[in-house]
Each structure stands twice: as C-alpha cells, then as structure tokens.
Amino acid sequence: MFYIFCPYCDERREEEEFHPSGQAHITRPADPENCSDEEWGDYLFFRDNPRGIHHELWVHRLGCRKFFNITRDTTTYEILETYPMGERPTVTAERAGVRQEQGVQTADGGWQTVGARPENSKLNEETPS
Amino acid sequence: MSEARSENSASNVAVFDTHPSDAIDAESPLHWSRQRGVIDAAAGEGQVTVVERPFLGHLILRGGAIVLDEAVRETLGVSLPGQPLGLNHDADGSRSVQWLSPDEWLVIVPAGEEFELENRLRAQLGDAHFAIVNASGGQTLLELSGEHAREVLMKSVTYDVHSHGLPVGKGVGTVFAKTSVNLRRPREDRFELVVRRSFADYCVRWLLDAGREYGLSVE
Numbered sequence: 001m002f003y004i005f006c007p008y009c010d011e012r013r014e015e016e017e018f019h020p021s022g023q024a025h026i027t028r029p030a031d032p033e034n035c036s037d038e039e040w041g042d043y044l045f046f047r048d049n050p051r052g053i054h055h056e057l058w059v060h061r062l063g064c065r066k067f068f069n070i071t072r073d074t075t076t077y078e079i080l081e082t083y084p085m086g087e088r089p090t091v092t093a094e095r096a097g098v099r100q101e102q103g104v105q106t107a108d109g110g111w112q113t114v115g116a117r118p119e120n121s122k123l124n125e126e127t128p129s
Numbered sequence: 130m131s132e133a134r135s136e137n138s139a140s141n142v143a144v145f146d147t148h149p150s151d152a153i154d155a156e157s158p159l160h161w162s163r164q165r166g167v168i169d170a171a172a173g174e175g176q177v178t179v180v181e182r183p184f185l186g187h188l189i190l191r192g193g194a195i196v197l198d199e200a201v202r203e204t205l206g207v208s209l210p211g212q213p214l215g216l217n218h219d220a221d222g223s224r225s226v227q228w229l230s231p232d233e234w235l236v237i238v239p240a241g242e243e244f245e246l247e248n249r250l251r252a253q254l255g256d257a258h259f260a261i262v263n264a265s266g267g268q269t270l271l272e273l274s275g276e277h278a279r280e281v282l283m284k285s286v287t288y289d290v291h292s293h294g295l296p297v298g299k300g301v302g303t304v305f306a307k308t309s310v311n312l313r314r315p316r317e318d319r320f321e322l323v324v325r326r327s328f329a330d331y332c333v334r335w336l337l338d339a340g341r342e343y344g345l346s347v348e
C-alpha cells in the first residue's frame with residue numbers, strides 16, 4: 001500500500017485515492033502526419049520497463065482529480081519524489097547512481113528487451129553496478 | 130460570429146434555470162429509501178444524526194484564482210479559499226466556497242439561488258477565461274452530526290477525520306465506502322458529505338449500518 005504525497009492537495013493520501021497511468025514524460029510527435037510509422041508506433045505502444053528508477057504518471061482520481069508525476073524505484077517500490085505536471089524529476093537513474101536497464105529478466109537470469117527499438121545495444125549484458 | 134462573442138461573451142452562453150416551477154414536485158435522491166421505509170424504520174436514539182439537504186444550488190467554478198476570487202467576493206461576499214482544501218463560509222454559514230483543485234472551486238448556496246448567482250458571476254467575469262457548471266442535479270449534501278459522528282466516519286473513510294487531520298474550514302475529496310465523497314467540516318460538531326446523487330441512497334444505507342451501534346437516525 002502506497003502513501004502518496006499529492007503535490008496539488010499538498011498532503012499525503014492513501015493509494016486507494018489514486019490511479020496509475022503509466023510512464024511519464026512521453027512526448028507526442030510534433031507532426032504526426034509526417035512522422036515515420038516507427039516513431040508513431042513507439043509513441044503509441046512502447047514503454048520503458050526499467051529495473052530501478054521509473055518516472056510515472058498518476059492521477060489523484062478521488063481527490064483533486066489532477067495528474068502528476070511520481071519517481072519510483074521498481075525494485076523497492078519506494079517513492080522517491082512526486083512533482084506536478086510540467087516539471088522535471090530531480091531524482092533520475094543517472095543522478096541517483098542506480099543502474100537502469102531496459103527489459104525484463106528471463107528465466108535463465110539474462111535480460112530480454114521489450115519494445116521495437118532498444119535504446120541500448122548492451123541491454124542484455126549485465127553491467128557492474 | 131467571433132466578433133459578437135468577444136464583444137459580449139456572456140450573452141453567447143446558453144444558461145437556463147434548472148429549477149422547475151413550484152407546481153412540479155421535486156424528489157430528493159433519498160426518495161426511494163423513504164418510500165420503502167428503509168429510513169423511517171431506522172430512527173435511533175439520535176447519538177448520531179444524518180440530515181439530508183437536498184436541492185441546494187451547487188456551482189462548479191473553474192478558472193484562475195485571482196479573477197474568480199474577485200468575482201466571488203463581489204457577488205457572494207465570500208473570498209475564494211486560496212490554500213488547497215480550504216472551505217470558506219459567509220457570515221450566516223448558509224453559503225460556502227470550497228477548493229476542489231488548483232483551478233476548481235465548489236460553491237453551494239441555498240436552493241433556488243444558483244441561477245441568479247450564475248448570471249451575476251457571468252456578468253462579473255465578462256470575457257475572463259472561466260467556466261461555470263451547475264452541478265445541483267448531480268450531487269446532494271448530507272450532514273452528519275452528534276457525539277459519535279466521527280466514529281461513524283472512521284469506519285467509512287480512509288481519511289483522518291480527527292480535528293488535526295480535518296479541522297473546521299477544511300474539505301477533502303476522498304474514499305467513502307468504496308465510492309467517492311467530498312467530505313467537509315463546516316463546524317466543530319458537524320461534517321458534510323457531498324455525494325453523487327445516484328450514490329446518495331447507497332451512502333445513507335452505509336451510514337445506517339455503520340451508525341447502528343450509536344443509534345444513528347436520518348432526518
């Protein structure tokens with residue numbers, strides 16, 4: 001059970017009042033008519049699935065009904081910060097020194113990337129942390 | 130057309146008085162429960178009392194805080210709560226303005242006043258960027274008071290309803306018995322629940338059950 005700080009109501013509330021809405025900071029292609037199918041497909045369907053720091057969009061659906069962002073560690077479930085729409089996170093994978101990997105762990109312990117276009121070709125290699 | 134709009138935007142907004150004439154009986158959201166005897170049969174010793182306040186005028190105001198504050202002061206004599214979760218009342222306590230979100234406030238006035246208020250607000254706001262929605266038909270207000278009112282709420286909402294969590298002059302949107310509620314504290318000894326009209330019956334039945342041990346009665 002999360003205890004989430006709503007940046008608009010300015011206080012902590014129970015998770016029951018909120019609803020997650022997926023990855024944050026996804027930018028719609030500026031010119032959809034002229035972007036490639038790959039760009040449009042990435043925008044519509046493909047999302048990051050990092051182990052570690054994840055920036056996600058939540059809505060305070062039973063409170064102020066505003067959307068805002070949460071930076072959360074997907075391994076510990078710890079919420080590191082919440083911040084209003086239009087702002088950038090202060091805690092990021094780079095800055096927190098947390099290893100960010102794309103993909104899901106497979107049964108044999110390796111990594112399998114998901115999405116049309118992996119952002120990093122070394123995703124399947126374990127990096128020393 | 131666009132020129133006419135910019136000259137006098139108020140006249141281009143379709144407004145109408147949602148109150149029917151007195152010849153037509155209006156039924157409260159709890160009508161069904163009253164008719165079926167669910168409520169009458171539940172008269173207790175009155176350590177907790179629920180009073181239904183149907184047909185009040187509910188207006189949702191949206192826009193910038195500064196421009197709305199000026200208009201609300203002018204028309205209602207109440208200032209807009211500047212802080213999140215604020216709830217302000219007029220001198221006799223029958224008209225209120227509540228913060229709902231950074232650009233949204235709820236105004237509740239006695240029955241029948243909302244249409245005139247809406248028109249006065251529209252005239253006052255002129256060409257400002259704003260929206261007013263009459264939500265009177267969509268929600269209703271229940272008052273909860275009595276010695277054990279807080280205990281009944283503690284069983285029903287996730288929010289901390291102690292005076293340090295919900296002091297007088299505060300209103301919050303939260304979870305009430307698996308549905309939503311706008312929970313307000315206008316006075317030390319009274320809570321107000323603004324609930325969806327279609328959920329009013331469910332909420333009252335929940336309160337009847339939660340308040341049974343305290344002899345909860347509904348008026």
Ligand SMILES: [Zn+2]
Nearest residue numbers: 006009060064
């Ligand atoms: Zn909120």
